[in-house]
Amino acid sequence: MGKTLAEKILSQKSGSDALAESIVVAEVDLVFAQDTTGPLTIRQFQTSGFEHLANPNKTALFLDHAAPSPNYGLSSDHILLRRFAQQTSCLIFDVGDGICHQLVAESLAKPGDIIIGADSHTVTAGGLGAFATGMGSSDIAIAFGLGKTWFRVPESIKVVVTGNFPGGVYAKDLILHLIGNIGANGATYKALEFSGDTVDSMAMSQRFTIANMAVEAGAKAGLFAADNITKDYLISQGRGNHYQSVFPDADATYEQTINIDVAELEPTISKPHTVDNIVLARELKGTEIQQVFLGTCTNGRLEDLAIAANILKGKKCHPETRLIVAPASRQVLLAAIKAGYIQKLIKAGAVILPPGCGACLGLHQGVLGDGESCLSTANRNFRGRMGNPRAFIYLGSPATAAATAITGKITDPREVV
Amino acid sequence: MLTGRAFKFGDNISTDHITPGRLAHLRSNLPELAKHVMEDADPTFASRVTLGDFIVAGANFGLGSSREHAPLVINMVGVSAILAKSVARIFFRNAINLGLPVLICDTDKINDGDKLEVDLIAGTVNDITNGNRLTFSQIPEVMLCILGEGGLIPYIKKYGDFRL
Numbered sequence: 001m002g003k004t005l006a007e008k009i010l011s012q013k014s015g016s017d018a019l020a021e022s023i024v025v026a027e028v029d030l031v032f033a034q035d036t037t038g039p040l041t042i043r044q045f046q047t048s049g050f051e052h053l054a055n056p057n058k059t060a061l062f063l064d065h066a067a068p069s070p071n072y073g074l075s076s077d078h079i080l081l082r083r084f085a086q087q088t089s090c091l092i093f094d095v096g097d098g099i100c101h102q103l104v105a106e107s108l109a110k111p112g113d114i115i116i117g118a119d120s121h122t123v124t125a126g127g128l129g130a131f132a133t134g135m136g137s138s139d140i141a142i143a144f145g146l147g148k149t150w151f152r153v154p155e156s157i158k159v160v161v162t163g164n165f166p167g168g169v170y171a172k173d174l175i176l177h178l179i180g181n182i183g184a185n186g187a188t189y190k191a192l193e194f195s196g197d198t199v200d201s202m203a204m205s206q207r208f209t210i211a212n213m214a215v216e217a218g219a220k221a222g223l224f225a226a227d228n229i230t231k232d233y234l235i236s237q238g239r240g241n242h243y244q245s246v247f248p249d250a251d252a253t254y255e256q257t258i259n260i261d262v263a264e265l266e267p268t269i270s271k272p273h274t275v276d277n278i279v280l281a282r283e284l285k286g287t288e289i290q291q292v293f294l295g296t297c298t299n300g301r302l303e304d305l306a307i308a309a310n311i312l313k314g315k316k317c318h319p320e321t322r323l324i325v326a327p328a329s330r331q332v333l334l335a336a337i338k339a340g341y342i343q344k345l346i347k348a349g350a351v352i353l354p355p356g357c358g359a360c361l362g363l364h365q366g367v368l369g370d371g372e373s374c375l376s377t378a379n380r381n382f383r384g385r386m387g388n389p390r391a392f393i394y395l396g397s398p399a400t401a402a403a404t405a406i407t408g409k410i411t412d413p414r415e416v417v
Numbered sequence: 418m419l420t421g422r423a424f425k426f427g428d429n430i431s432t433d434h435i436t437p438g439r440l441a442h443l444r445s446n447l448p449e450l451a452k453h454v455m456e457d458a459d460p461t462f463a464s465r466v467t468l469g470d471f472i473v474a475g476a477n478f479g480l481g482s483s484r485e486h487a488p489l490v491i492n493m494v495g496v497s498a499i500l501a502k503s504v505a506r507i508f509f510r511n512a513i514n515l516g517l518p519v520l521i522c523d524t525d526k527i528n529d530g531d532k533l534e535v536d537l538i539a540g541t542v543n544d545i546t547n548g549n550r551l552t553f554s555q556i557p558e559v560m561l562c563i564l565g566e567g568g569l570i571p572y573i574k575k576y577g578d579f580r581l
Contacts, residue, residue: 023559025579036441040485048570066441073442080445120483120507136485136511138569150559150579184429185477189506218480220506274429361438361482382431382481384457387439 002249004156005223006191009131009246013114020155020253029113029130031143032060034100035067036363037118037136039077042084044141053088054147060091060108062100067356069095070364098329098355101125101297104132105208106331110234110242111226116143121297121379123214127207128233129226129246134215154191154220157182158254161196163263168414170307171206172299172377172397173268175213178260180270180278188218190255193248198262199224204233205303212298213379216275267412269375270395273383281400284410291374292317292405293386294398295326295353296360299377302335304398309341311402311417317349318408324366325350326358348405362387375404418536419497419518421469423544425529426458428475432482432508434458436490444486451490468495471535473527475501478519479508488512498535500524500542500553513560516568520553527551 003011007018014024033041038061053059061081069075078095085092093103100117101124109115111129115122118140125132135149143149159178179186192214199207207224214222224230226246234243267281294300294308305327317323325345327333333355336342342352353359359366360378367387368374374386374393381393396404399413406416434457436450443450455462455472472478472491478501479487488511491499498518502525512519520535522542527533531546542551556564559581566572573579 023557023581025581036438036444037484039445040489044570048573071442073445077445118483118485120481122483134483134507136483136488136507136514138485138514139510142569142573146573146578148579150581152557152559184480185503185505188477188503218477218505361441362433363438363441367439380431380433380481382433384433384437384439387437389437389457 002251002253004191004252004254005193005225005246005248006131006154006156006221008248009112009114010151010153012112018153020153022153023150024153025148025150026114027148028058028116028143029110030058030060030104030108030115031140032062032100033118033137033140034062034065035074035077035081036065038081040137041118041141041144042080044138045144048141048145050145053090053144056089057091059144060093061085062093062103063095064099064356065361066363067095067354096330096354099297099300099357101212102300102328102332106237106329111230111244111246116140116149120215121212123219123222124208124212124297126211126214126222127204127224128230129224131221131223133220154189155255156191156193157187158257159192159194160257160259161194161198161262163198163261165262168267168399168417169262169265170397170399171202171209173265174260174262175210176268176270176278176395177265179213179217179276182217184216184274184276185218190219191221191223192217192219193223195225203303204229205301208301209298216379267397267400267414269400269410270381272381272392272394275381275395281396281410281412287410288373289321289375289404289408289410290372291366291368292321292323292401293359293366293374293376293378294323294401295328295358296378297328298379299398300326300328300332302332304377305336305341306339307398308402309344311399311413312348312405313344315348315406317405321405321408323350323405324353324359326353327355329355359386361385375401375410377401418534419469420534421471421497423471423473423527423529423531423533424462424466425527426472426474429477429480430458430474431480432484432487435487436484447489447493450486451493454490454494463494466494466496469497470495471533472496472499473524474499475524476503478504480505483507485511488515488517492517513564514569516564518564522551522553
């Protein structure tokens with residue numbers, strides 16, 4: 001019987017016939033936590049009586065959410081994580097290295113891996129064919145100690161993407177469109193598996209954007225086959241030896257199939273306060289925006305900065321709109337400097353934050369004021385997400401973000417390029 | 418048998434409503450964080466909730482972040498169970514891992530402030546105020562075992578491994 005990507009990876013790693021709805025225990029190839037979930041993970045690890053990690057070289061901590069720390073409470077949490085890493089010899093990525101999901105993609109994840117992280121956007125690594133999913137601190141603590149966890153094998157929804165993206169339309173618009181159609185719980189407990197001609201030629205950065213947001217439809221994983229594009233990406237990261245091809249079986253069983261022709265899409269926005277509240281960018285024309293945020297694990301990669309820099313080149317941000325840019329990693333920041341993107345963004349009026357989660361989750365570095373609106377390239381627009389329950393968050397692509405920074409109002413990027 | 422009052426919430430109550438990111442500096446000071454539980458959904462909740470009460474929500478409760486602090490502070494203020502039409506995946510697993518029951522039922526039939534009796538064994542919710550009697554969906558066996566031990570940490574301390 002043919003298997004989906006989810007079934008295939010979970011079968012291989014659990015050593016059993018892991019078909020949808022079955023419960024399996026599988027070893028994990030990577031388990032991690034970040035600086036807002038890591039302290040509780042460490043306390044649960046200690047409460048459980050563990051003294052050693054099952055696999056120190058498959059266990060990682062990331063200091064990215066509050067990087068650098070804005071207050072002593074979080075600074076103390078950072079100290080706890082650094083000490084734990086010293087004591088256990090696990091991997092640690094410190095302030096300035098970048099967002100956990102970007103670093104996992106660049107340096108750690110392999111096709112066919114099982115990856116669990118104490119962060120809901122762990123699903124990002126599905127972009128390179130890993131079964132990656134978020135869990136809470138207790139599950140992660142136990143996986144720190146035992147090197148494994150239990151899974152309910154998810155049913156998969158097949159998303160077949162065809163057609164050519166029109167100018168100004170990107171993977172971000174595609175995934176917002178999909179979430180708008182199936183709803184914020186349209187894929188709860190399930191895996192979204194992406195395929196089709198458009199996906200076959202899609203760059204890794206866009207695959208990561210789509211996989212990253214699978215959880216915004218409730219999905220347990222957002223999966224792509226590992227193909228030659230994946231292989232080239234791993235080679236570019238000096239990890240060609242980590243490649244293996246991973247494909248679903250042709251006769252796999254899917255719960256349903258959704259077809260999307262991207263040629264029919266337009267720049268899309270998710271309105272406050274849920275991600276599935278989508279409209280077209282042109283339908284919000286004129287909505288005033290005080291802050292534009294370009295970055296995050298969704299859209300903080302080199303290709304995203306390139307799109308924005310090329311739109312903003314030689315132009316200025318609107319005087320009443322601030323543009324905040326947070327590259328997803330140190331590697332992204334260095335490459336963006338080398339390519340001249342950072343200079344273009346700064347000259348247009350942008351403020352550049354250190355690599356990390358930045359303003360996304362309301363800790364620091366771009367907290368919104370009462371009544372303010374932000375156009376963000378992030379993945380969530382929940383009430384209070386950016387630090388103020390009396391503010392409004394609109395989600396869009398890097399191109400829409402750049403166009404909006406220029407006009408100070410929500411703008412379809414096709415109007416400015 | 419669990420008894421308490423219903424605190425009614427709508428659909429899509431996210432982990433940012435329950436424990437917003439702006440309070441991340443309190444995550445290692447849980448008693449202080451618990452004073453803000455559900456603050457962005459109902460700022461009066463923390464001061465009104467008492468031991469045994471229920472959170473009664475609509476669809477997709479707990480969507481968003483993996484932060485286990487969300488069910489943890491709900492547990493800390495004495496909530497005995499969450500009743501919802503549906504619940505987000507990570508939140509569901511986190512709540513069970515902390516020994517906090519999450520029960521899926523038709524919460525439209527419960528009003529804010531109603532007195533409820535929940536029978537975890539029989540799988541029933543008895544709304545004493547309006548007389549409605551509801552049944553909730555069966556919790557998956559593996560999660561029932563974890564819940565039965567009071568959560569994942571006591572479960573692993575007892576068995577040393579997953580026993581499926």
